[in-house]
Amino acid sequence: MKKLTTTDHYSSDDRLLAWADQVRTSCVPMVFRTDSEQGFRGEICSVETDGMCFSRIAAVDHVAIHDWEEVRRTADDYLLVSIQINGKGAIEQDARTAFVGPADMVLFDSSRHFVWHFSGEQYTIRFPRKALEKLVPCGRQQTAVKIPAAAGIRRIAADHVASLHRELSSDNGNDAACAKLGDITASLVAMAIGDYFNTVPLPRSNVKEMHLLRARALIRDRIREPELGPEQIAAELGVSSRYLYRLFAEVGESIGDIICTTRLNGCGDWLQQRAYLHLSITDIAMTWGFNSASHFSRAFRRHFEMSARDYRAQHHEAS
Structure with missing residues (x-):
């Protein structure tokens, strides 16, 4: 067409x-x-x-x-x-x-x-x-x-x-x-x-590529677990935390930032949906793996450039 x-x-x-x-x-x-x-x-x-x-x-x-x-x-x-x-x-x-x-x-x-x-x-x-x-x-x-x-x-x-x-x-x-x-x-x-x-020489070996793929899969599948972090991921992959940090740094990323951003995007998605209006903002943050309300608030404001409360209100003000 x-x-x-x-x-x-x-x-x-x-x-x-x-x-x-x-x-x-x-x-x-x-x-x-x-x-x-x-x-x-x-x-x-x-x-x-x-x-x-x-x-x-x-x-x-x-x-x-x-x-x-x-x-x-x-x-x-x-x-x-x-x-x-x-x-x-x-x-x-x-x-x-x-x-x-x-x-x-x-x-x-x-x-x-x-x-x-x-x-x-x-x-x-x-x-x-x-x-x-x-x-x-x-x-x-x-x-x-x-x-x-x-x-x-x-x-x-x-x-x-x-x-x-x-x-x-x-x-x-x-x-x-x-x-x-x-x-x-x-x-x-x-x-x-x-x-x-x-x-063209590739920046990583196949083993490194495999570790990156497995690390990202772990983050995606277990993002709501509060204990999920670089140390746990490294242990499950059978590598050191130092190696894991360096692995993500080689592709210009921070594994800690990826985990935090994935959680924030999950929270942001729930805050937009009417189905989760019965949950408090803190409940949503904890469900997505945050274990500190103050840390969540600071991270959310930095990521979305507004508070979680204002973000929720903005998406439901016309409802």
């Missing part, structure tokens, strides 16, 4: 809001800002096939932010790949920034915060996570890394995306045939990503 949208139909004051609606449909929810003196202007031509969305995006320079609030609003779990056509852009994610120019490719993940410094024109493919992840590792070490696509299998993958988008968005009657190429597209893009990372 082809969808061509442009901000030209909107007044200058409404264009960024309109753009946000357009991008949400073809990519993921984001908030935008621009300092362009000519006012905002953008155009997206999107086509969907086989669960994937292919978009050709052109716009004046702007910044798109997929923050934690937008992550929570993202209905499904996606991996996104952008291929720069002209101009220069940048993607920030996982404590890295990929600066991309024409023929460069970059992978980013909808399940985590990212900042997109958009300039020029590019193709963006939104993959259901499983469609790409089953073919190639797409973890934190692969996101926000510039993948040059000027030659070899990477060039083939980039050219295929351009050709497929062109055919799907045309009116020449080839939609049915092209719609069957989703798996081929995922395979080519996966091969391009794998080709690059197989030729």
Whole structure:
């Protein structure tokens, strides 16, 4: 299904809001800002096939932010790949920034915060996570890394995306045939990503990657246990606490911050829901693993930039 949208139909004051609606449909929810003196202007031509969305995006320079609030609003779990056509852009994610120019490719993940410094024109493919992840590792070490696509299998993958988008968005009657190429597209893009990372030294060994995956799984599954902390996780993994701290530091993260942020986001989600209005804020905090009301209050205010009481009131004032 082809969808061509442009901000030209909107007044200058409404264009960024309109753009946000357009991008949400073809990519993921984001908030935008621009300092362009000519006012905002953008155009997206999107086509969907086989669960994937292919978009050709052109716009004046702007910044798109997929923050934690937008992550929570993202209905499904996606991996996104952008291929720069002209101009220069940048993607920030996982404590890295990929600066991309024409023929460069970059992978980013909808399940985590990212900042997109958009300039020029590019193709963006939104993959259901499983469609790409089953073919190639797409973890934190692969996101926000510039993948040059000027030659070899990477060039083939980039050219295929351009050709497929062109055919799907045309009116020449080839939609049915092209719609069957989703798996081929995922395979080519996966091969391009794998080709690059197989030729570039990786920052961690497979053992370290396994430890990170298991640590994150423990955090996700046992986050409500008050005793859960770096020491317990290290013990269950059979490693030292010092090793675990260093492991997360290598990818620009703090395991203590991850645990705290996961708990805070859980509390924030419950505070928004009417189903938990009968619970006090302290009860919610303790259910999500906090063992100190004062620590929870300070951490919540720092994370959400308001008190938990005000946060709950804000989400229920219209009820």
